[in-house]
Amino acid sequence: MTRRIVIDPVTRIEGHAKITLHLDDAGAVREARFHVTEFRGFEKFCEGRLFHEMPAITARVCGICPVSHLMASAKAGDALLAVTIPPAAERLRRLMHLAQLVQSHALSFFHMSSPDLLLGYDAPPESRNILGVIERYPELARSGIRLRQYGQEIIETLGGKRIHPAWVVPGGVSGPMSPEQRERLLAGWPEALQTARATLEMFKRLLDRHREEAQVFGNFPSLFAGLVTPEGGLEHYDGRLRIVDAGGGVVADALDATRYWEFLGEATEPWSYLKFPYYRPLGYPVGSYRVGPLARLNVASHCGTPIADAELAEYRQRAGRVVLSSFYYHSARLIEIVFGLERIGQLLDNPAIVDHDVRAHAARNRHEGVGVAEAPRGTLFHHYQVNDEGVITRVNLLIATGQNNLAMNRAVEQVARHYVDGHPVTEGILNRIEAAIRAYDPCLSCSTHAVGAMPLVVEVVDPAGCLLQTLRRDAR
Amino acid sequence: MDQVTPQTPARLATVWLGGCSGCHMSFLDLDERLIDLAARARLVYSPLIDVKEFPDNVDVTLVEGAVANEDHLRQIRVIRERTRVLVSFGDCAVTGNVTALRNPLGGAESVLQRAYIETATLHPRLPAADCIVPALLDRVLPVHHVVPVDVYLPGCPPSPDLIYSVLTDLLDGRTPDLAGRLKYG
Numbered sequence: 233m234t235r236r237i238v239i240d241p242v243t244r245i246e247g248h249a250k251i252t253l254h255l256d257d258a259g260a261v262r263e264a265r266f267h268v269t270e271f272r273g274f275e276k277f278c279e280g281r282l283f284h285e286m287p288a289i290t291a292r293v294c295g296i297c298p299v300s301h302l303m304a305s306a307k308a309g310d311a312l313l314a315v316t317i318p319p320a321a322e323r324l325r326r327l328m329h330l331a332q333l334v335q336s337h338a339l340s341f342f343h344m345s346s347p348d349l350l351l352g353y354d355a356p357p358e359s360r361n362i363l364g365v366i367e368r369y370p371e372l373a374r375s376g377i378r379l380r381q382y383g384q385e386i387i388e389t390l391g392g393k394r395i396h397p398a399w400v401v402p403g404g405v406s407g408p409m410s411p412e413q414r415e416r417l418l419a420g421w422p423e424a425l426q427t428a429r430a431t432l433e434m435f436k437r438l439l440d441r442h443r444e445e446a447q448v449f450g451n452f453p454s455l456f457a458g459l460v461t462p463e464g465g466l467e468h469y470d471g472r473l474r475i476v477d478a479g480g481g482v483v484a485d486a487l488d489a490t491r492y493w494e495f496l497g498e499a500t501e502p503w504s505y506l507k508f509p510y511y512r513p514l515g516y517p518v519g520s521y522r523v524g525p526l527a528r529l530n531v532a533s534h535c536g537t538p539i540a541d542a543e544l545a546e547y548r549q550r551a552g553r554v555v556l557s558s559f560y561y562h563s564a565r566l567i568e569i570v571f572g573l574e575r576i577g578q579l580l581d582n583p584a585i586v587d588h589d590v591r592a593h594a595a596r597n598r599h600e601g602v603g604v605a606e607a608p609r610g611t612l613f614h615h616y617q618v619n620d621e622g623v624i625t626r627v628n629l630l631i632a633t634g635q636n637n638l639a640m641n642r643a644v645e646q647v648a649r650h651y652v653d654g655h656p657v658t659e660g661i662l663n664r665i666e667a668a669i670r671a672y673d674p675c676l677s678c679s680t681h682a683v684g685a686m687p688l689v690v691e692v693v694d695p696a697g698c699l700l701q702t703l704r705r706d707a708r
Numbered sequence: 709m710d711q712v713t714p715q716t717p718a719r720l721a722t723v724w725l726g727g728c729s730g731c732h733m734s735f736l737d738l739d740e741r742l743i744d745l746a747a748r749a750r751l752v753y754s755p756l757i758d759v760k761e762f763p764d765n766v767d768v769t770l771v772e773g774a775v776a777n778e779d780h781l782r783q784i785r786v787i788r789e790r791t792r793v794l795v796s797f798g799d800c801a802v803t804g805n806v807t808a809l810r811n812p813l814g815g816a817e818s819v820l821q822r823a824y825i826e827t828a829t830l831h832p833r834l835p836a837a838d839c840i841v842p843a844l845l846d847r848v849l850p851v852h853h854v855v856p857v858d859v860y861l862p863g864c865p866p867s868p869d870l871i872y873s874v875l876t877d878l879l880d881g882r883t884p885d886l887a888g889r890l891k892y893g
Contacts, residue, residue: 243758246729248779267841272726272776273819277809292806295730295865343736343756361757363746374740381739394737395730395865503841663758 237657242266242666244344244361246296246675251665253648259655264648266640266669268506275627283312283596283622284402290614290629291396296339296675299332299387300607300632302400303469304614307603309402311490312618314597320587321404326469327579328390328400329605330572333468334424335383336608337525337565337572340673341431342376345562348667349438353445354660372434375427379569382424386576389413404591411586418580425539425573432543432566439550442559448650449668450558450643453478455511455521456530457635459489459606464533466540466571468606474531475511475521480554483511490602492613492630509635520638523610524672525564530554537578540571558643561671596622607632609675633674643668718767718879720745721753722797723787725780726807726848727773731798732756734865735770741872749879764790768878770797770861770871774807775849779842788855793878796857799864799892801850806864808848816844859884862892 239251254263274293281289287305291298303325310317317325347360350369359367366373384394390409391397399406439446455478459471473487487495499508499516511519521527535541544567551560579585596618603614610632617626647668651661724732732755738745752766753759762783769791775784788794799805810819851857861874870889877884 240760241755243755243760245755248724271820271844272807273810273813276813276819289806292728292730292864295728295733298728298730339733339736357758361751362742363751363757366743366746370743374743377739377742380736384737384739393867395733 237662239662239666242669244347244666245670246294246344246673249669249674251644251669253652253657253665255652260653261645261648264641264645264665265503266637266644267503268637275629278624278627281624283309283601283616283618283624286614286616286624286627287400287402288396288398293629293631294675295395297332297336297607297609298396299328299400300605300612301614302397303329303605304603304607304612306400306402307605308601308614308616309603310592311601311603312596312598312616312622313402313592313594315403315592315594317404317592318587318589320408320584321590321592322469323579323582323585323587324390324405324409324590325400327409327576327585328387328397329469330576330579331383331386331390333383333572333608334428334569334576335380335387337569337673338376338380338383340608340670341435341562341565341569342373342380344673345667345670346372346376348663348670349435349442349562353664353667354658357659357663360663372431376431379424379427379431382420385420386417389417401591403593406591408588408590409586414580414586417576421573421577421580425570425577428566428569428573429539432563432570435562435566436546439563445664445667446557446559448646449671450639450646451556452639452642452646453556454639455483455514455519456527456554457511457521457523458528458531458611459604460532461536463536465536466528466532466534466568468528468572470605473604473611476531476554478554478556480530484513489604489611489613492602492604492615496630498630506634506637508637509630510638517638521635522558522639523632523635524561524608525568526555526558526561527610528606529564529567535567535571537571537574539574540567543567543570558639558668558671561673565673596620607675609633609673610635631675633672636672636674640669640672640674643672717748717750719752719763719765720749720875720879721751721762721766721769721787721791722755723753723762723769723771723773723783724755725771725773725784725801725851726776727798727800728806729755729772731770731772731801731863731865734798734863734868735871737868738872739868741868745872745875749875762786762790766791768793768795768875770795770875771801771851772797774800774804775845775851775854776807777842777844781845781854784851784854793858794851794855795859795861795874795878796851797861798866799862802852802860802862803892804848804850808850811847815846817846820844859886860890861886862890864893 235255237253242249250267290301343362388394391399459467461467473489475483497512510516613630615628800807874884
């Protein structure tokens with residue numbers, strides 16, 4: 233006899249999911265799983281569209297990080313045009329990209345997770361949300377709302393609207409920034425940085441209260457992957473891919489992310505619409521890796537901005553050079569907000585940010601293009617093939633959250649075993665299991681648009697974990 | 709349309725069906741107006757809060773997204789039954805929009821085939837274990853094809869100003885006058 237507990241839906245995450253726990257007679261957790269219940273099929277229905285339309289269509293994969301899709305899609309478009317975009321266009325794209333990092337991380341911290349961290353995992357579920365935080369800590373809530381707003385206002389200023397702006401295009405961006413816009417954004421910057429720093433200080437004080445959670449919220453060795461600058465620093469817009477192991481050893485460096493299929497594979501499981509990517513040389517599931525803020529700080533040698541670098545040093549002192557517990561995604565996210573704002577300040581300070589040469593025009597010059605960027609939640613890949621007329625014939629989207637799938641499942645299992653085994657299952661315990669998922673800030677609308685149209689290895693695994701079949705598909 | 713009788717606080721719900729959450733993000737783009745809203749309405753169900761069961765006696769529900777799978781179909785009927793003013797919130801809810809772009813491809817199977825099964829495999833395996841993941845509908849439907857809708861608020865996403873104005877009207881018991889203020893995309 234086993235008992236099944238279903239958490240449905242998982243709330244305060246960006247997407248649709250359930251968690252199931254199977255308990256044996258003694259109340260011990262036999263199996264715990266995170267199921268993604270959404271599927272939309274973007275890769276299929278994008279076939280037949282012009283590649284110039286792809287930024288606007290794929291932005292609709294996700295309302296939280298549409299800018300990531302705009303970037304990856306436009307970069308794939310740059311590759312199809314075979315152009316190098318003007319320097320001013322790259323600066324403006326970076327500005328918008330970092331603005332999104334700030335707003336998305338602020339959303340994750342304040343709107344989604346701060347209720348657990350500030351009000352407590354066992355707080356009454358009716359008030360354990362952002363409105364409860366507004367009631368209890370009105371000034372903190374207001375500052376968090378305004379921090380997210382600053383990121384959104386940069387996006388709106390550049391792109392004309394906050395969500396799904398049609399401004400990032402193959403070849404660059406569709407228009408420059410005016411000096412007045414620059415002044416306005418500079419005026420809002422000091423408050424945003426001050427809020428980010430104050431929030432990080434507050435969170436550091438909270439950490440001691442969360443020692444138990446830090447131990448069990450997905451604390452396990454794995455690989456970590458992320459883009460880095462040529463000097464090995466923190467990078468979000470461009471760069472080469474680095475993979476490190478749990479001991480900090482560099483497993484692979486300077487990988488050309490636009491040839492991802494050479495080193496990344498994907499496995500499927502019958503109980504989720506979300507697939508399971510892994511590093512091919514190590515196989516599945518040993519080659520599973522984590523991406524996102526925690527992974528980026530693990531792979532980067534440094535941030536590259538003064539305040540963020542000081543924070544990074546302190547973070548590493550506390551949690552280690554390579555941080556294994558997913559609870560620290562929260563810390564990494566807050567450090568990245570500070571980094572993002574410092575970089576935004578540098579970009580806005582540079583008078584060249586208002587240069588007018590922002591778009592390279594060209595016809596289609598290649599039949600295949602890959603665009604890669606670090607989305608707030610990790611490395612994002614857009615891969616298109618087109619015919620002579622620029623009509624899409626194949627699309628593959630490899631999404632940040634998908635790459636954390638296995639890690640999220642391990643986190644759920646770890647938390648469940650720690651808190652459930654032999655104990656009565658309370659609402660607060662179930663909320664801790666969800667909170668472990670929230671630490672990853674999964675974006676499930678992103679990750680379940682469909683996967684697998686490009687050259688990839690797919691391993692079919694049955695519920696017992698036995699490999700039934702390996703499917704390979706070649707590039708062309 | 710049933711009128712909401714002004715009362716303190718009104719019961720507000722937001723629901724996310726098949727869509728990208730951009731409409732919910734636009735709702736959060738109310739920014740500090742969220743604090744005013746919190747003072748006059750109680751959010752009783754939403755992806756942003758931890759209530760797992762859609763409650764009774766909801767005054768206003770914003771429904772983002774199209775009806776795309778069996779879970780949505782079941783949910784939207786319950787939501788309609790328990791809501792006085794149901795708002796189709798954003799283009800996916802109003803028309804199907806991007807979520808419905810899969811409709812011409814010929815049913816759920818073809819999209820799933822492409823995503824989860826290689827051509828001519830021996831052991832096709834679609835996600836369906838224990839009915840935990842809901843089956844996709846063959847056709848993605850706008851909300852009003854399944855249940856009656858009281859207010860249509862298109863936009864991809866609707867702007868925060870428009871959301872605030874409509875919500876304020878509805879929570880005060882007024883019928884929003886949307887003539888000339890609506891746009892798709």
